[in-house]
Structure formats: structure tokens, C-alpha cells
Amino acid sequence: MSSHDDDRGADGISRRKVLECMTWAGTGVLWTVAGGIPTSLGLVGEAMAETKGMTFLQISDSHVGFDKPANPNALGTLEEAINKVKALHVKPSFMIHTGDITHLSKDKEFDDAQHIISQAGLDTHYVPGEHDIIDAEPGALYKQRYGKNAKGSGYYSFDQNGVHFVGLVNVANLKGGGLGSLGPDQLAWLADDLKAKSASTPIVVFAHIPLWTVYEKWGWGTDDGAQALALLKKFGSVTVLNGHIHQIVQKVEGNVTFHTARSTAFPQPAPGTAPSPGPMKVPDDKLRSLLGIAEVNYKVGSARLAIIDQPLQG
Amino acid sequence: MKVSTLVRGAFAAALFLALALGWPAAALAANMDVKIDNFTFGPQKVTVKAGDTVTWTNEDDIPHLVVSIGHFRSQALDTGDKYSFTFTTPGTFQYFCGLHPQMQGTVVVEGAAGATQ
Numbered sequence: 001m002s003s004h005d006d007d008r009g010a011d012g013i014s015r016r017k018v019l020e021c022m023t024w025a026g027t028g029v030l031w032t033v034a035g036g037i038p039t040s041l042g043l044v045g046e047a048m049a050e051t052k053g054m055t056f057l058q059i060s061d062s063h064v065g066f067d068k069p070a071n072p073n074a075l076g077t078l079e080e081a082i083n084k085v086k087a088l089h090v091k092p093s094f095m096i097h098t099g100d101i102t103h104l105s106k107d108k109e110f111d112d113a114q115h116i117i118s119q120a121g122l123d124t125h126y127v128p129g130e131h132d133i134i135d136a137e138p139g140a141l142y143k144q145r146y147g148k149n150a151k152g153s154g155y156y157s158f159d160q161n162g163v164h165f166v167g168l169v170n171v172a173n174l175k176g177g178g179l180g181s182l183g184p185d186q187l188a189w190l191a192d193d194l195k196a197k198s199a200s201t202p203i204v205v206f207a208h209i210p211l212w213t214v215y216e217k218w219g220w221g222t223d224d225g226a227q228a229l230a231l232l233k234k235f236g237s238v239t240v241l242n243g244h245i246h247q248i249v250q251k252v253e254g255n256v257t258f259h260t261a262r263s264t265a266f267p268q269p270a271p272g273t274a275p276s277p278g279p280m281k282v283p284d285d286k287l288r289s290l291l292g293i294a295e296v297n298y299k300v301g302s303a304r305l306a307i308i309d310q311p312l313q314g
Numbered sequence: 315m316k317v318s319t320l321v322r323g324a325f326a327a328a329l330f331l332a333l334a335l336g337w338p339a340a341a342l343a344a345n346m347d348v349k350i351d352n353f354t355f356g357p358q359k360v361t362v363k364a365g366d367t368v369t370w371t372n373e374d375d376i377p378h379l380v381v382s383i384g385h386f387r388s389q390a391l392d393t394g395d396k397y398s399f400t401f402t403t404p405g406t407f408q409y410f411c412g413l414h415p416q417m418q419g420t421v422v423v424e425g426a427a428g429a430t431q
Contacts, residue, residue: 134389174410176408179416219416279376
């Protein structure tokens with residue numbers, strides 16, 4: 001350290017200070033305002049790679065315990081999906097599982113699923129599918145593992161990176177001839193939960209059965225889903241993530257992006273292309289192209305979340 | 315004609331007559347089978363007598379569950395699993411699959427005298 005550097009020049013700026021300022025100007029520091037507070041995103045190169053926002057994953061319909069011809073090893077393909085998660089270049093913030101974790105709500109199936117999913121090393125938020133609540137005391141095992149802090153049939157909300165996430169349950173108290181169902185208690189809770197949120201808060205809603213009618217004949221819809229969607233109308237950015245149908249269906253309506261995910265266990269036929277919506281057997285070398293995960297990217301200031309579906313293979 | 319043949323014939327005729335008149339009905343409680351396959355209950359509607367049993371067998375490659383709200387609910391039925399319920403009171407019982415509620419069926423239970431309520 002030389003005292004010469006600290007000598008002040010004619011306009012009172014030391015040589016050291018000039019050198020420091022030159023360093024800043026040369027590399028270019030990127031600033032942004034987030035929440036009213038100027039935040040440095042660091043050097044431009046780094047900033048490009050780490051735009052303010054977050055990435056999370058949607059996985060669905062792992063059906064652990066399923067062992068029929070459509071896929072004799074559902075646990076194995078779940079493991080492949082989690083290996084894919086581990087190999088992602090950008091580590092996601094967390095995962096959402098949109099239900100049918102297990103195939104028959106058996107304790108061992110819940111255990112096996114948890115063991116594999118935990119290998120991703122990520123916080124995982126769950127909602128149950130109808131296959132998860134058919135134990136002897138319906139829903140008891142699911143609640144014990146994943147529903148302790150939830151309300152009613154297992155619904156809840158949380159906030160992360162300025163985004164409000166809502167997990168809904170539309171597989172409980174089903175009625176003959178009906179579709180999925182949220183019920184008046186859950187809808188009242190939802191209205192209350194969203195009340196304090198500003199219209200500019202991005203909302204992500206996730207539930208097992210599609211909240212809109214994909215194909216009524218096969219039960220692919222929610223009887224009172226429209227009431228939930230009406231509560232979301234005021235928000236500028238809404239993303240609805242569902243599972244249940246084991247295939248990707250996407251649509252955008254106004255401010256709402258709808259997305260259903262692939263299963264990690266077995267595919268199901270497209271609406272009306274088969275007599276019933278059961279497991280669809282495909283050639284072995286085609287199976288993994290029909291299974292997969294979804295990466296959801298949120299960028300601050302961007303109304304639509306970007307959803308990138310990734311098959312297990314291809 | 316020999317007497318023994320006549321007696322045998324008379325006995326057979328009497329038995330036939332007795333059975334035709336529904337005696338003894340209680341000893342003949344029946345079982346009705348319903349197969350579950352391709353997301354369908356078959357037959358979709360069955361008629362039984364009070365005291366009869368209906369047995370559902372899942373032959374589909376996906377689990378199903380038989381529910382009649384307020385009356386009966388099966389355990390989760392994987393491929394090959396069965397569930398039986400004995401209907402003791404006359405009436406019409408609508409039921410559905412607890413996993414796939416679009417699947418529906420009906421059991422009509424007639425009283426011993428052939429009447430339903």
C-alpha cells in the first residue's frame with residue numbers, strides 16, 4: 001500500500017478512488033429495484049445468468065405401487081425423474097407435486113415415494129390425488145405426512161420470492177356422476193386467503209384434477225372450479241398447475257396460464273381417443289418420451305410464468 | 315308302472331311345485347356378481363332380493379372403489395380384488411366409484427314378497 005495512492009489531486013479525489021471508479025465503470029455493475037430497494041445484481045455477466053426471479057418444478061402422478069404392463073416399475077421412472085431434477089443446470093428453488101403420489105394409499109408406497117423424492121434435496125409442496133386418500137381411514141396417511149399444517153382436506157398457501165402459492169384439494173367428498181370438487185368451505189377459505197393480496201401479486205394455484213373442464217365424460221374437470229377461477233380474476237398474473245390426466249394440456253385465457261403435467265408413471269390417452277381413461281400401454285422405447293417433469297420460471301416484472309415441459313427421454 | 319316309479323315321480327312333482335311356490339326362500343339367499351372393467355360396472359343395474367349379496371370384482375387394470383353414500387363403502391380394490399355387501403333392506407341403492415365418480419351403478423333390492431320400497 002503506497003501513500004502516493006492516497007494523495008488527493010486538484011479536485012479532491014485520491015488516485016485510489018479514481019482507480020476504484022475506473023474498475024466499476026469498466027466491468028459495469030447492474031442494478032435493479034426490487035420492492036423499492038435498489039439491489040445490486042453484481043457484474044453484468046453474472047446478472048444476465050441470474051435475473052431476479054426463481055425457478056421451481058412441477059412433478060405429478062408418480063403412482064408409486066403401480067406395476068401393470070403400462071409401466072411395471074413406476075418407482076424406477078420416478079427415480080429417473082428425480083435424477084433429471086438433480087442434473088438441472090439451474091437448481092430449482094423447490095418442487096410442487098400435484099398429487100397421486102401413491103397408487104393405493106399404502107404406507108409402503110408413501111415411504112418409497114418419500115425416499116426417492118427426498119433425493120432431489122428440495123423442499124416439496126404436495127396436494128393429494130384421489131389415489132392418495134383411499135386408505136382404510138380415508139386421507140389419514142396423507143394428512144399425517146403432508147397435511148399436518150393444512151386446512152380441511154389439505155389446502156394451504158405460502159409465499160416465495162413475491163409469488164403467492166395456493167395448494168387446493170379437489171379430490172375429497174366426490175359425488176356420484178360428479179367431477180372434482182372443492183366444496184364451500186375451501187372456496188370460502190380461498191376468498192379469505194386472496195383478500196389481502198394486491199392485484200400485482202403473481203398467483204400460482206395447484207390442485208390435482210384440472211380446475212377447468214378438459215373432458216367431462218372422463219371426469220377431467222372440477223364442478224366448482226369456475227368459482228375458484230372467479231376469485232382469481234382480479235390478479236394480473238395467474239398460473240394454474242394440475243395433474244390427473246397424465247398428459248400436457250396448456251392454454252392461456254386472459255391473465256391465466258393453465259398447465260397439466262405429464263405423469264412420471266404412465267401415460268393416458270388423449271380425450272376421446274380410447275374407450276376409457278386408463279393406463280395407456282405404448283412400446284417400451286416410447287414410454288419415457290411420454291413421462292416427464294415441468295420447469296416453471298418466474299421473472300420479476302413478467303406477467304406470464306414460463307413453463308418448460310421436459311420428458312424423461314427425447 | 316311299478317309303484318316305486320310312481321312314488322318317485324310324485325315326490326319329484328311335489329318338490330318342483332314347492333320350489334316353484336318359493337319354499338323355503340330363506341335358504342336360497344343368492345349372490346349377484348358385478349364385474350368392474352374398462353371404467354364400467356357390468357351389469358350397471360342389478361336386481362336382487364333382501365338378504366342377497368352383491369359381489370364386485372375389479373378386472374380393470376386400475377383400482378376402483380365402490381361407494382353408496384350412507385350405505386356402504388368398499389376398501390380400495392386393485393386388479394383381482396373383490397368386495398361383497400349383503401342387502402338386508404329393500405330399496406334402490408345408487409352407487410359410484412370413489413376414485414372415478416363418473417362410473418355409476420344401481421342395485422334394486424326387492425322385499426321377500428317381490429315388492430320394493
